[in-house]
Amino acid sequence: MSRRLRMWVLGVGGAGLAALFVAACLQLPAFGGVFHPYGERATHAALARSTSNVISAVNFDQRAFDTLGEESILFAAVLGTVVLLRQTRDERQVPPAPARVAPPVRRYALAMLPVAVLVGLYVVAHGQLSPGGGFQGGVVLATAVHLLYIGVDYRALERIRPLGLYEVGDAVAEGAYVVIGVAGLIGGSAFLANTLLPYGTFNTLASGGFVPLLNAAVGMEVACAVVVLLARFLDQAVEIVEPGEEHDEQGV
Numbered sequence: 001m002s003r004r005l006r007m008w009v010l011g012v013g014g015a016g017l018a019a020l021f022v023a024a025c026l027q028l029p030a031f032g033g034v035f036h037p038y039g040e041r042a043t044h045a046a047l048a049r050s051t052s053n054v055i056s057a058v059n060f061d062q063r064a065f066d067t068l069g070e071e072s073i074l075f076a077a078v079l080g081t082v083v084l085l086r087q088t089r090d091e092r093q094v095p096p097a098p099a100r101v102a103p104p105v106r107r108y109a110l111a112m113l114p115v116a117v118l119v120g121l122y123v124v125a126h127g128q129l130s131p132g133g134g135f136q137g138g139v140v141l142a143t144a145v146h147l148l149y150i151g152v153d154y155r156a157l158e159r160i161r162p163l164g165l166y167e168v169g170d171a172v173a174e175g176a177y178v179v180i181g182v183a184g185l186i187g188g189s190a191f192l193a194n195t196l197l198p199y200g201t202f203n204t205l206a207s208g209g210f211v212p213l214l215n216a217a218v219g220m221e222v223a224c225a226v227v228v229l230l231a232r233f234l235d236q237a238v239e240i241v242e243p244g245e246e247h248d249e250q251g252v
Helices: 003-026 037-048 054-062 064-084 103-125 134-151 154-160 163-186 211-234
Strands: 091-093 238-240
Touching: 037 054, 054 064, 054 211, 064 163, 064 211, 103 134, 103 211, 134 154, 134 211, 163 211
Parallel strands: none
Antiparallel strands: 091 238
16 A cells, blocks of 8 residues: 555545544533533442442443453553563563662652552442542552662562563453353343442442442552562563673662
8 A cells, every 4th residue: 555545545534534533522412511412320329339430330330341441451561571571582671779868768669668559459349439540559559669669779679579470460450340140140130230249338349230340350450560560671671681691780
């Protein structure tokens, strides 16, 4: 395909997308109006299933299958990164040089690490009740672990970060989401439909049926995936050694 033909295809596709976008915008309710069909339906469905956070009800109940796709995108991205950045035969890892961290930064990072872990767990656990959830809380948890890298050095991070365990956790969490979805089929309904658990009491941790379980699976997957992803980039302190060459340099 020539460059000119590719530009024509791009132009036609872009024009078609623009036309559909404009047509959709013309059919939107007036700004500031009282007619909000999607919001009303989403709120009604969330209340019917005892999920006080409507956004979590949308993510993990009304469109839980879409969320599985989003989670799978992150899983595939991490898997691709692991494959692409794996250590090859002609590479050897160079031990990181000791880091020099200012005492105030060290003290602040070490003090905030347990606080950040607690906040991350809280955000994940209360995803069906308040703003937040598995995606946000998972990122907070992964960030909390890396406060040790900022406050101390990479060796300290490696000691508390069993990478193999996080890789297994990433895969287990991804599989758990699918298993919960299959439970809906076993219960005689659709994939990811809640047919086995009670919806519980509104505004409690046990409410929402499958929503807290799917939310927790996403939180675990995101936390483990981000840790593994950052580990592969941080581990690029490698040196390509040609046959017969010796290097004594150290890098981070």
